[in-house]
Amino acid sequence: MIWKRAAYAAGLAPRQVRALDPPGESALLDRRELPEAPVLTQEPPEHPDGLPPGPSGAPGPSGGERRADRIRRRVRDSAVAYRLGFRVLPLGAILALAAFVRYRQLAAVGLNSDEAVYTGSAEALAGHHGLESMFPVFRAHPVLVQLLIGQALRVSDTDWTARAVPAALGVVTVGLTYLLGRRLYGAPAGLAAAALLAVMPYHVMVSREVLLDGPMTCFATLALYCVVRAAESAPRRWIAAAGAALGLAALSKETAVVLLAGLYAFGALGSAGRLRFRHHAIGLGVFTAVFAVYPVALRLSAVTRTGQNFVLWQMLRRANHPLWFYLTDLPSVIGPAVLLLAAAGLVWRRRDFGWRERLLLAWILVPLAFFTIWPVKGFQYLLPVVPALAVLAGRTIGELWAARDGAWPSVLSAGRRRMGFAAAAGVCAAAGVATLAVPTWQRITPSSSTAFLAGTGGLPGGRAAGQWIAANVPDGARLLGAGPSIANVLEFYGRHPVGALSVSTDPRNRNPVYTPVANPDRAVRTGEYQYLVWDSYTAARSPYYAAELRKLIGRYHGVAVFTATVPVQTPAGASAVPVIIVYEVHP
């Protein structure tokens, strides 16, 4: 370790010296030296990497001044080159890739129902008049994300701007995942985790949409990083920061509260690094203070009932997906490679199972268990767990990289070992990224589907239909669609109120923000609605209401005045399939 001594002599800090370590070595060093160390009654001097201070009493250079200068220069040059080649450039490339897949053709397809609701609320917050009645600011969730999007919309009021905010936070999440992976398992693991998340279809799809889950995941990942820092060193300060970050996550979307249970499970199931109960109490206190903004803002805005009604409905509503929805639908979009790598790493390094792995698993499994049992399931609800999953997968790749310097398998020479494990790590990383990138590319290409799953992308034809309505439908006219999803999209783009047939008249069975049409036939007959809208998405999901709508169209002399189509490839060739049809009706 003479070169290390030379590095100290060259004026490098211990942290910088550690950067010169072969990556796997430093990672293993981190993991073995710190985590399960007995807790000190007094906090030790802090160190960003969790490393003990540099080697005191190391022998100094043995040569003359000239030789020392030469070594100093060489060490400095190699440190810069190493940083550039193994950290900055790969990370920059990963972030650029993450940005590319998140911003490519971002506004090619119009907003879907949820996006329309959040963007409508954001516009109302930004002071754009006319949407408050259709998209009340205090509808169901906290409004932190809507507020951020609203500020962006003040600059440029377009679909692209609205989507650019969560997409930017998605890229930030990739960066945070790198920091998290590097902090836990070293730079190679961090880079691998960031690369996997950068092209993971699940994260790419959701962070390309105006949804609350992408920003919530960003803040949640920041909170997880702070928890790791707290578990390693300076628990009081970092756990307070973690509480604040998790509070922001919950102010983005209240379902982030479930992550608290994950942290509780982490603390309850064994040693939590340097964290003790009193530290958790500090974090919980900060979280509570931050999250209290949600009810306080509702009260100050005199709309307390909105939140209460929504919570009640969420607790009592019927299941919208089968019990195993996440286990059957998510693996394909998270990526089998990610799941396999994460599982393989846990098995392979089972002897190293410590607080880091327990923290990540608690962060993943508790929300998974909760939302599996909880009747209300949204496609994007489990997004906050995927950075942790990517870190576990990245850990495996990092361990393969680090194994180059190990002694196993002893039958191979050191050179072959080194080459073999480096190749294995490279192949795993490349295969993982490639198997994710292909479906991601397909997903970010504008869809030609006439069916739709909430949270999976924009709604083809919705923007065109809404813009036609805005341009051609008289002010004050009302439209009636089959379901609330299409109603939201048409309200947003069309700037006209749109009712929905499928909204139940029973308050227990409907989202309290929707108003039911008690007697649609009478409503059309008395001129309450002048237009009926059929759409293929609702027709696929609720054939009954689509059929009822058809009856009304026939009964009231419906005349198709606008048809939105999407090009669909059929065995017979390309054809334009109608997805939304607007009918003018007369009693």
Place this chain on the structure above:
Amino acid sequence: MSRWGRLAAVAAACAAGWLGTPAAAHAAGPATTTPIRHFIYLMQGGRTFDDYFGTYPGADGFPAGACQSLGTSAQRAACVKPYPLHGQAAPTLAAGSRLIANQLDGGKMDAFVSAYERQGRDGTSAMGYYDRTDLPTSWAAADQYVLFDRFFSDAAFGTVANRSYWISGAPAADGGNRIPAAGLGNQPTIFDRLQAAGVSWKFYVQGYNPAHTFRAPAAGRLDDQATRVPVLDYARFLDDPRLRGRIVDLSQYYRDLAAGTLPAVAYVATSGADERSARSIPAGQRLIQTMINQLMVSSSWSSSAFFWSYEQSGGWYDQVVPPRTPTGTLGLRVPALLVSPYARRGMVDHAQTDPTSALRFIETNWRLPSLTARDAGAGDLTKAFDFTAAPRKARLLPGYAALSASTAAGAPARTHVASRLYGVTLALCLALVLGVALSTWWRTRRADKSSHEQSADAADDADDAESRPTERAVGP
């Protein structure tokens, strides 16, 4: 704007109308002198202008200090001021010709209440009025389009008389308010002119019963439909299938709108929604709202004009003395409104007009000869239009639902408070995380520095330790 510019604008507007409504243009037939290719005229029951728009801003409504004497010996000094009738089931005033003549009192206009009192009836209701609360659709139409405050009924009294003027510009055959047993004879109507010119027309009748005509009195008296629908009082309109086929139920109006076959000229007579009684006012408002809104959402809107007025005073108070014209004295003012994409926005038209003004407009627009001297000399409706502008986008007329919605809507959420609270929280949280990170970095840097110094000291010590024996070796 220059003359040529105006002509170009009119031509462009005409072109826009034609291009926008191919089906409607086909149904409308011959070319018109204005972009209006569909003219719809709805006639309602007995109401005066002051009864409906006496409090409308900018209109010639109730004069200051309006108060009608009760007129009885005991209460000669007492008078009745205009008062709102919101939600009150005011009695139908059932005004006969003599009573209305007494109300006018030879032009003094001071016996609207006392004329009833003299008959031993309560006449205070004559001073009741309605406003936006009761007439949301009509008032909204006045806000957005044209309200006429000098629109007089053609005859002081009588449904038959006024509706005869409505379609023919002349009183009923015998000059009274009665349909002769042989019908209204051969008096020409606007529909004869349209038929001869090949211009499409229809008469829409609410609750139409083809059997109820002047030839088929029900229960010993003429059915109300024959009174409301004057074309059913002409033998030729009943006997000629080409004419009879154009008298249809009101439901056909909506089907024609849907099919784009709205005729060039359409007259509409209502029954249950005629606004004669207090109870029928909401029905009338809903009907007007539905008819106009359906027109607005149809392809015909961009080339249409929807006009509606009220046939006579019905016993209600109005302050303006009926004017004399070369063809006779008109009746009291009645409400009249025009809705069209070319109608001037929020205009109160003070020009003197009457139902035969609509006949004159139709005759001018489709180049038809006048029916009588009355319509030939009637006030001009075209001033209520602005044909130099492009047709404006429709804005549906609100109804009672809009009123209840605006009442139910609570105070708007104070979003700025929440915005600031969220903003401050976000800033504080990010500052906390950043502060912790920076403080950690600063401490680490200090720790690095001290450890570096320790390393350097240790290196010096090591150098000393290494050099000392050497020194000793080379020493003496």
